[in-house]
Amino acid sequence: MKTKQTSGKKFLFISRWGESLDIAYTTLLEGNEVKLFIEDKSSREIGLGFVKKVTKWEEHIDWADVIIFDYTGYGKIATQLRAAGKLVIGGTEYTDNLELDRNFGQAELQKHKIKVLPSKEFVSFKDAINYIEQNPNSYVLKPCGETQELKQLLFVGSDDEGLDVVRVLKAYEKSWGDNFGNFQLQRKVKGVEISIAAFFNGDEFIYPINITFEHKKLFPKELGVSTGEMGTSMFWTRDSPIFEATLLKFQNTLAKHNFIGHIDINCIVNGNGIYPLEFTSRFGYPQIFIQRAGIIEPIGELFYKLASKQKFKINVRKGFQVGAFIVVPPFPFDDKKAFRLFSKDAVVVFKKNGKEGVHPMHLKKINDEWLITGNIGIAVLVTGTGTTMKDAQKMMYNRISNIIINNSYYRTDIGDRWSEDSDKLWSWGLL
Known part of the structure; x- marks a missing residue:
C-alpha cells in the first residue's frame, strides 16, 4: 500500500440502506475518523460495532472533511454542500435523473449521439398489451421510479411475439392494479x-x-x-x-x-x-x-x-x-x-x-x-x-x-x- 496521505481525515457517510458499511469500515481501518448515517429505519442497526453511527447527519456537516452520499436521490443537497465549499462525493440532480427517470436517461443518450434500443413508457397495462399485440417482438419489461428498486419485477422476455411479456403484464395487472406506476417496454436484443x-x-x-x-x-x-x-x-x-x-x-x-x-x-x-x-x-x-x-x-x-x-x-x-x-x-x-x-x-x-x-x-x-x-x-x-x-x-x-x-x-x-x-x-x- 502507498503512504496513507489522508489518514486523520474525517469522513461522513450518508447511506440510504446501509450499503456503504464496508467502505466506511475500511476507511476507518486506514486511520481516518468515520461517522455513518443510515436513512432507512429498518436498516439502522447495520454497522453497529463497526463504525460510529449518527442519527442526524446534518449536525456533523461542519465536522466532516469529506461527505459521501452512497445512493441516488441526494443530488440537490450534494450540489448545495459543494456550493458551500464542502468536499462531497455524490450525485447532482442531473445524474439522479439519468438513473431514476429511464425516459430522461434514454433521451440524454440520444442527445449525446449514442444509439439506443427502441423503448416506450406506459402507465396502463392494457395500453402496453395492445402495443405488443400491434408490434409483436421480444421485449424487456422494466419498472420505473420507486418500483424499479423491486428487482424481481423486471422481466426479460424470450418469445419473439412478446406473448410471455403479455402474460406477465396480465399477472401484474391482477396483483398490482393501478399501484404499479410507470414502466417501460424496451426492445430486447441478444448479445x-x-x-x-x-x-x-x-x-x-x-x-x-x-x-x-x-x-x-x-x-x-x-x-x-x-x-x-x-x-x-x-x-x-x-x-x-x-x-x-x-x-x-x-x-x-x-x-x-x-x-x-x-x-x-x-x-x-x-x-x-x-x-x-x-x-x-x-x-x-x-x-x-x-x-x-x-x-x-x-x-x-x-x-x-x-x-x-x-x-x-x-x-x-x-x-x-x-x-x-x-x-x-x-x-x-x-x-x-x-x-x-x-x-x-x-x-x-x-x-x-x-x-x-x-x-x-x-x-x-x-x-x-x-x-x-x-x-x-x-x-x-x-x-x-x-x-x-x-x-x-x-x-x-x-x-x-x-x-x-x-x-x-x-x-x-x-x-x-x-x-x-x-x-x-x-x-x-x-x-
Missing part, C-alpha cells in the same frame, strides 16, 4: 451484457476504467428471479471501445454539472453495435467492494483525491476480480417474518482465522462476532483476485468455504461466462 464504469472528479474521468459483468439471477446459469445482483466479475483497463462509444461522450456534460463520484452504464453489445440500457450514477453494489479488492491504494485516499478534484491515476491490480454475495432468507424477497425466524442475529462463523476478502454487508458487530441484521438478508460479499479469471474464482470460492452461516446460499458460477463472453467481445472488436 453480451456488460457495464462500463468510471470515477469522475468534477472535471474529467479518472483512469483506469472498470469493465464489469453482473450476475443478476438468484440461481446458477441465470435461473430464478432477478435479484439486483448475486455477484460480479470485472477488470480494469486504460482503453475500451465501449467506454469511448458511451460514457466518454458525457465527459463535458458531467463536468458542466460538477458531478463528483462514480458512474456506470449498462449495455448489451453484439456484432451489430453497442446498446446502452441504463445508468447507475452512484456506487454500484457489490461493484464498489469488488473494485476495492482491485485497488491497491487506501480507499479513503482515493475518495479524498476525487472529492478535492485532483487529477490522478488509480493504482490497480492487473488481472481479474470477482465477488459473490452470501445471502440468507428471505433474500431477494421482502418478508420480515421470515427474516426474523431464519436470519436475524445469525452469526457469521469463520472456520480459520482471517477475514481477508470478506466484506461486511448487513451486519452488526457484538463482542467481535459478526451478526446479521437489517431486514433483507445480505450477509457478506466475498471477493477474489487473480491474473486469470480462474485464479480469481478459485481464491473467492476458497474464502467462501471458510465461512459458515446458517441457511445461507450463494451462486457457484460467478465468472464462468467470461470464457465465452471474452471470445465474443474479441471477435466483435470490443475488448
Whole structure:
C-alpha cells in the first residue's frame, strides 16, 4: 500500500440502506475518523460495532472533511454542500435523473449521439398489451421510479411475439392494479451484457476504467428471479471501445454539472453495435467492494483525491476480480417474518482465522462476532483476485468455504461466462 496521505481525515457517510458499511469500515481501518448515517429505519442497526453511527447527519456537516452520499436521490443537497465549499462525493440532480427517470436517461443518450434500443413508457397495462399485440417482438419489461428498486419485477422476455411479456403484464395487472406506476417496454436484443464504469472528479474521468459483468439471477446459469445482483466479475483497463462509444461522450456534460463520484452504464453489445440500457450514477453494489479488492491504494485516499478534484491515476491490480454475495432468507424477497425466524442475529462463523476478502454487508458487530441484521438478508460479499479469471474464482470460492452461516446460499458460477463472453467481445472488436 502507498503512504496513507489522508489518514486523520474525517469522513461522513450518508447511506440510504446501509450499503456503504464496508467502505466506511475500511476507511476507518486506514486511520481516518468515520461517522455513518443510515436513512432507512429498518436498516439502522447495520454497522453497529463497526463504525460510529449518527442519527442526524446534518449536525456533523461542519465536522466532516469529506461527505459521501452512497445512493441516488441526494443530488440537490450534494450540489448545495459543494456550493458551500464542502468536499462531497455524490450525485447532482442531473445524474439522479439519468438513473431514476429511464425516459430522461434514454433521451440524454440520444442527445449525446449514442444509439439506443427502441423503448416506450406506459402507465396502463392494457395500453402496453395492445402495443405488443400491434408490434409483436421480444421485449424487456422494466419498472420505473420507486418500483424499479423491486428487482424481481423486471422481466426479460424470450418469445419473439412478446406473448410471455403479455402474460406477465396480465399477472401484474391482477396483483398490482393501478399501484404499479410507470414502466417501460424496451426492445430486447441478444448479445453480451456488460457495464462500463468510471470515477469522475468534477472535471474529467479518472483512469483506469472498470469493465464489469453482473450476475443478476438468484440461481446458477441465470435461473430464478432477478435479484439486483448475486455477484460480479470485472477488470480494469486504460482503453475500451465501449467506454469511448458511451460514457466518454458525457465527459463535458458531467463536468458542466460538477458531478463528483462514480458512474456506470449498462449495455448489451453484439456484432451489430453497442446498446446502452441504463445508468447507475452512484456506487454500484457489490461493484464498489469488488473494485476495492482491485485497488491497491487506501480507499479513503482515493475518495479524498476525487472529492478535492485532483487529477490522478488509480493504482490497480492487473488481472481479474470477482465477488459473490452470501445471502440468507428471505433474500431477494421482502418478508420480515421470515427474516426474523431464519436470519436475524445469525452469526457469521469463520472456520480459520482471517477475514481477508470478506466484506461486511448487513451486519452488526457484538463482542467481535459478526451478526446479521437489517431486514433483507445480505450477509457478506466475498471477493477474489487473480491474473486469470480462474485464479480469481478459485481464491473467492476458497474464502467462501471458510465461512459458515446458517441457511445461507450463494451462486457457484460467478465468472464462468467470461470464457465465452471474452471470445465474443474479441471477435466483435470490443475488448
